[in-house]
Amino acid sequence: xxxxxxxxxxxDDSHTPLPRSFFDRPVLKVAxxxxxxxxxxxxxxGRMVLRITEVEAYGGESDPGSHAYRGRTGRNAxxxxxxxxxxxxxxxxxxxxxxxxxxxxxxxSGVLLRAGEVLIxxxxxxxxxxxxxxxxxxxxxxxxxxxxxxxxxxxxxTDLCTPDQSAPLRVLTGETVSGESVRNGPRTGxxxxxxxxxxxxxxxxxxxxxxxRPHQPRQRRRQLDAGRPEA
Numbered sequence: 462x463x464x465x466x467x468x469x470x471x472x473d474d475s476h477t478p479l480p481r482s483f484f485d486r487p488v489l490k491v492a493x494x495x496x497x498x499x500x501x502x503x504x505x506x507g508r509m510v511l512r513i514t515e516v517e518a519y520g521g522e523s524d525p526g527s528h529a530y531r532g533r534t535g536r537n538a539x540x541x542x543x544x545x546x547x548x549x550x551x552x553x554x555x556x557x558x559x560x561x562x563x564x565x566x567x568x569x570s571g572v573l574l575r576a577g578e579v580l581i582x583x584x585x586x587x588x589x590x591x592x593x594x595x596x597x598x599x600x601x602x603x604x605x606x607x608x609x610x611x612x613x614x615x616x617x618x619t620d621l622c623t624p625d626q627s628a629p630l631r632v633l634t635g636e637t638v639s640g641e642s643v644r645n646g647p648r649t650g651x652x653x654x655x656x657x658x659x660x661x662x663x664x665x666x667x668x669x670x671x672x673x674r675p676h677q678p679r680q681r682r683r684q685l686d687a688g689r690p691e692a
Contacts, residue, residue, distance in 0.1 A: 476634040481622045484544035488563045488570035492518035493643050493662040495561070495572055499580070499635035502610040503627060509582030509610055511600060512635060513574060514667045517648045518660040519560070521569035525655040533569070540569040545622040547630055549607075549614050556604035559612050561621060561632065575603050575649070575661070578669045586610070602671040638664055652676030 479498065484491060495516050502509040519527040521540065528537045528550065539548040540562055548560040548571050564570040577600045579586045586599040586609035593599050600606040607613070612630075619630045648661045649671070656676055663670045 478622050479632045481545040484563045488518045491563045492516050492572045497636040497638040499633040501631045503629050504611050506585050510580045511577040513577045515576035515663040515670045517573040519571050525653050539618045541567050547619040549617040557607040557613050558603040559607050576601050576669050576671045597668040601669050649674050650676050
């Protein structure tokens with residue numbers, strides 16, 4: 462349990478899925494409004510529910526920080542698909558990250574899920590993240606989130622808006638977060654022309670939000686990552 466949070470609503474994930482129209486909007490509108498929503502993951506070992514607490518927006522071919530900046534490839538093809546689907550990619554040859562496709566089809570914008578609070582399925586998450594010092598660290602960072610929820614490339618392209626409760630991934634209405642509780646700033650690890658975009662959004666004071674790290678040159682970043690227990 463994370464101290465200071467009321468768990469009275471934690472076992473109620475019966476809210477309806479967010480409609481596709483929610484995702485079919487500009488990414489900078491969608492990203493902050495994802496905070497507090499519930500991500501439901503149906504795993505072989507049981508159902509998991511994550512409350513989203515931190516995200517980053519990526520603007521597609523107009524955004525130097527986006528995977529789609531140089532156009533469509535086999536890796537990023539899901540970003541160019543319909544809104545309300547998952548884009549999962551492998552990073553640094555070590556970890557997966559989960560993104561939610563936004564905006565009109567072919568626009569390739571999306572929101573990276575950076576952190577969240579595991580509401581249901583803490584036991585499963587602890588088995589996948591045995592180095593986590595407490596529940597607040599189970600999904601504190603995009604690689605940790607994907608590891609805790611058993612997310613990999615098999616989920617790439619998954620429809621997040623389906624009413625099918627057995628679907629592997631869905632995003633539900635969850636809780637609303639007041640505007641006063643939302644903070645924003647530069648995206649973690651993004652360099653170059655996209656470094657200054659204040660497109661990272663998080664719930665102020667939430668203990669599951671990951672620490673900000675500025676961009677590091679590739680060689681040094683790999684050295685740092687090699688010694689950091691992300692998963």
